Amino acid sequence: MQKVKIPVTLDPGRAATRKLEYDGVVRLEELSRFEQVVLDSSGEIAVHVHCKHDEQGLTVLSGSIKTTVTLTCQRCNEEFRLDLDQHFAYTPVGIGAESGDLPDYYDVVELDENGEVNLRKLVEDELILAIPIVPMHDEASCRYSEEAKSFGEIEAEDEKPNPFEILKQLKKDS
Numbered sequence: 001m002q003k004v005k006i007p008v009t010l011d012p013g014r015a016a017t018r019k020l021e022y023d024g025v026v027r028l029e030e031l032s033r034f035e036q037v038v039l040d041s042s043g044e045i046a047v048h049v050h051c052k053h054d055e056q057g058l059t060v061l062s063g064s065i066k067t068t069v070t071l072t073c074q075r076c077n078e079e080f081r082l083d084l085d086q087h088f089a090y091t092p093v094g095i096g097a098e099s100g101d102l103p104d105y106y107d108v109v110e111l112d113e114n115g116e117v118n119l120r121k122l123v124e125d126e127l128i129l130a131i132p133i134v135p136m137h138d139e140a141s142c143r144y145s146e147e148a149k150s151f152g153e154i155e156a157e158d159e160k161p162n163p164f165e166i167l168k169q170l171k172k173d174s
Helices: 012-017 119-130 165-173
Strands: 021-027 044-053 059-072 079-093 107-110
Touching: 012 044, 012 059, 021 119, 044 119, 059 119, 079 119
Parallel strands: 079 107
Antiparallel strands: 021 044, 044 059, 059 079
């Protein structure tokens, strides 16, 4: 199957009525916020988006995102590759609309002033959320060692007299 570019914006209502599916790629260079998080800013993100109406009549954008990124291990400070495989399900709401009565299994995405959803922003948000807060290798492949991590010598402090020794002397004298 040929890899096609995912559209930047999408009218979810129209796409759900037609039951459209998008299976394609987004270039990493097109996601400026995500590009700042990863070390390697080249590559493609495989994106699958399915538009439909659910049993309640809600418009639903569901799908998955798959890619491999290069990050810095926060334990050993070496580069490592991380496979990201994120699944999502959104229901669009209008600007400023209440989302309290929507099912919990859908996340909410806000429509823009044209009634469309920015798919690139949605993909970028999902990828940023998929990265661990503290990215690290698994312990077996991490080069971190338990050796002392201080640099240089620590000078010994001079012995200072205990200021409460005087109080002990006063107590003994009384």
